[in-house]
Amino acid sequence: MSANPQATDIYGKPLPADADNYLTHSRGIASWLLTLDHKRIGIMYMVAILTFFFVGGVFALLLRTELLTPEATIGTAVGMSEDEAYRFYNQMFTLHGAVMVFLFIIPAIPAILGNIILPMMVGAKDVAFPRLNLASWYLYMIGGTFFLWVLAKGVLNSLFPALAGFWGGGGLDTGWTFYTPYSSSASGTAVIAAVFGAFVLGFSSILTGVNFIATIHMLRAPNQGWFRLPLFLWALYATAIIQILATPVLAITLLLLAAERILGIGVFDPARGGDPVLFQHFFWFYSHPAVYIMVLPAFGVISEIISSFSRKHIFGYKFIAFSSVAIALLGFLVWGHHMFVSGQSAAANVIFSLLTFSVAIPSAIKVFNWVTTMYKGAIRLDTPMLFAMGFIMLFTIGGLTGLFLGALAVDIHVHDTYFIVAHFHFVMVGSMMFAFLGGMFYWFPKMFGKMYNEFWGRVAAAVIFIGFNLTFYIQFVAGSQGMPRRYATYLPEFQVHHVTSTIGAYVLAIGLLMVLANWIHSLVKGRPAPANPWGHNSLEWHTASPPPHENFLRAPRGSDPYHFDQWHYDETIDGYVLDPEQPAGAAAPQPAPAHQR
């Protein structure tokens, strides 16, 4: 790799030293906190979301450490009573789940990568509603503050027990699902604050969805039809549909739950004439589609990376595009599969099971198209590609085990066991987190204008892959043998599973810290990134890295994002450049294949 000290434009020409870029466009803390620039808002999201990712990860490590032995491992070490130790464990898995789901998994890809990349991918200067975009960041911060408050109360209450009498219980022990009637009448923890946090975060998510839909509809570049959108945008569009249609139902559910806890209206409480299963219907009507809010953007990232690093046009563009929409719509029809043992009618169970199987079809279409894209491609095993290939493998396992769970008889055996924990971690962490990390490495040069360290990136990808499988693969075994989830203790014969899993969690944590170190080091010491290090043709690569304040010096025109021929490798900058004679975004010389229309 040649060390080129200078940043270059899309033609490989050095940029002037005073070239405008969004990071240095204006200075001062207010220029960030009051910014309307989608890229800066994306960076602010990144800082906040990674912080909460770290917090959620600490909880994960604590609960895995607790499970090292069948006894109360941490509790004994710090001198808690057995009862306190088990309550502590309940709070650890609840806070881990709630923080990870609401504050990391759901917003991470849309709010960070989507915010920064989406407007550039359509060749726009910003999202359709920049102020709304900033408002949703503030809503995210307010929602996050509620969770920090829950946490702070928990910590302070355990240090000074007298405080609990003053301001009520702290922490959260309901499970991230807030199931009633435990959450409405029994739990002594700060349920209301957590519920309001999730409520506010929901609005942040809704506003992001509204913004993305309007941007994709209204702000596409000239000549950029729907079928010239990069597949990341199709995925974000499908995600936005779910965000706007499902999240309001969570909002009303949480409002009812808060009213139940504050006023005692009893809608979900059997002791007061209510129906707790109604809560489960409401909750999963949101939270199952929310699974696709988490994973659909990941599909989009993977489509970009796979095509880019196979140096090959994506295979089956329209199939991938429409399968995203199909997953978004089918995702609304399968919530009942979380309630197979909640007393649903047998007919409902059979229908939900069938619909659950149908989601496998569009998911498999995607996997086959990605693999076919790689077939006979000139594959570059850079860090993003390693994460993407890890994604395909882990998502396949996670998806197929989802079919086991969708089968009624099997589900009754493995319901609420570690099998289900392993399944959703393969989908949430193995898929979403791998795609997020891959996407962060992939767009890191664009976002910061610096190249990350490739060697340590690859090592981290390998460590994370090993750590992840060590942690969660064994949980399929434990679950199928009957280890129930959410238990602080277990039978001694499960100890080997738990110890393996805990060691895996430590390895995973080391891998993630290596990623963080790589990013921080590269921000400071990384070599300047070329405008297009990967040779991808979507529009965000048609501008400098990092982009100027208004993204493009000249409004780009749409073209097939997966047609890479006009980009030529220039080894002096280790990146791809356009021929200045041929304007950016010009039509490809070959006759356009059908998918370009």
Add this chain to the structure above:
Amino acid sequence: MQDPETGTQPTQASQHHDAGAHGQGGDAHAHDHAPHLAHHFDTPTQQFESGKLGMWVFLATEILMFGGLFAAYGMYRGNHPEIYLYAHHYLDTTLGAINTIILLASSFTVAWGVRAAQKGQRKLLVTLLLLTLLGGFGFMGIKAIEYTSKFTHDLWPGSANMFYNPTLNPMFADANDPRAAQLEAIRHLEEYYGIRGGHGGGGHGGGHAGAIEQPRITLTDDADPGDAEAASGQGEAPGPSPAVERSMINPPAVGAGGLSEEALGEAPSHVAPHMPAAAAGATLTYEDLPPTEQSRAHMFFQIYYMMTGLHAVHVLVGLGLISWITVRSFRGAFGPAYYTPVDLVGLYWHLVDLIWIFLFPLLYLIH
């Protein structure tokens, strides 16, 4: 407000930081395009269409949010129709109807206001928006009267509701026999609302209701956890903890069964004799309800308060928005070239109206 974004670039859309400050036409910033065009849009039409699309998408989220409440309403009404049949008598249909007319009229004035804005008729626009505001405040005023009359009769939201399980109800906490105290209070309330005739009236066999009371107390006690069979899984427990541990899932047959099946299956000797009277059009009283439904009667009010309360919050937000565009239109901010806020606030107001159009018959007009 400082605008860090604009800095040295005069084409930046600084006007969006302070909506109230412009519209005067004499804004200081020198634009080479339409004064309201944000920097990231190419044309005013594109900006208008984007705003409109965003608003419609947002309204879809609102419908889904209320959709949850409508679903809860539908489920409880499907499973417990008698509660709705009985408890809706406590709502004032006349006031509800007046409010419906007021909201419909205000929807008309705001729609006309959009047209006035498009045609640049400033005075007409301000007048119509003021009329809309009047309608909105009128609606909230009547709503306040309705709520107040409920509160004065202890029909609160939450556990302070008159019909709430008396052993959990703070209202009857001091009574020796909370159940009897509750029945007595409800009887007075029914007389007040005309659901039951004066003393000795009403054809329910027995001038002094104490004669009827006694078996009902027995029936309610049947629902104790210790005797769960008699309640067939949907009875009420006196306290939260035992009930939490039992499965409260209705068996399908009972859930869909409604009054007559439960009445016949559970307590034919007590409830069945009242049925012909109810079917023949006589007003249902609390004592006509099967015991399992009596303890759920408060649920009508909980759903009523949640639905109308959330709607009222939306009305208040709408009033704020309309006040804001009224001030702006008074200053002459809108005209044929730019009327987006009037259009979008109008759309929102129509949605608020539309939701009430569903709430009114669902809650007030039950037969």
